[in-house]
Amino acid sequence: MNNFALTVIDASRKKALTAIGFGMPSGEAWQQFIKDAPILNNGAVSIKDFILLGGGSPIITGRKIIGAIGVIGGHYVQDEECVRSAGRN
Numbered sequence: 238m239n240n241f242a243l244t245v246i247d248a249s250r251k252k253a254l255t256a257i258g259f260g261m262p263s264g265e266a267w268q269q270f271i272k273d274a275p276i277l278n279n280g281a282v283s284i285k286d287f288i289l290l291g292g293g294s295p296i297i298t299g300r301k302i303i304g305a306i307g308v309i310g311g312h313y314v315q316d317e318e319c320v321r322s323a324g325r326n
Contacts, residue, residue: 245309252293252316253307254286260302264291264317292316294324 255263261270267289271277281287291313296304306323308316 241310248288248290249292249307249309251286251288251307252290252309253305254293255288256293256295256307257302257305258287260295262291262295262317262320263288263293263307264313290316292320294320 252263255267259267261267267281271281281289290309292308294306295302296306306320308319308323310316310319
């Protein structure tokens with residue numbers, strides 16, 4: 238991404254760490270997971286290297302998590318679409 242803010246490097250890393258650490262995408266999936274759980278909703282943000290922004294996803298082969306991806310550069314909805322597109326290839 239041209240002219241990016243250096244903070245996006247850390248945000249994309251946190252998206253990948255959140256996804257691999259919990260085995261689920263960051264963003265909308267997490268929002269749905271914690272929306273009715275006040276303890277998770279309030280406590281999740283205090284976890285080191287955790288971020289709720291969409292664009293992070295575990296990379297799964299079979300039933301095994303082998304890595305993660307963290308995409309940043311647009312609105313989080315666009316970042317989530319980039320992750321989904323990468324998974325289709």
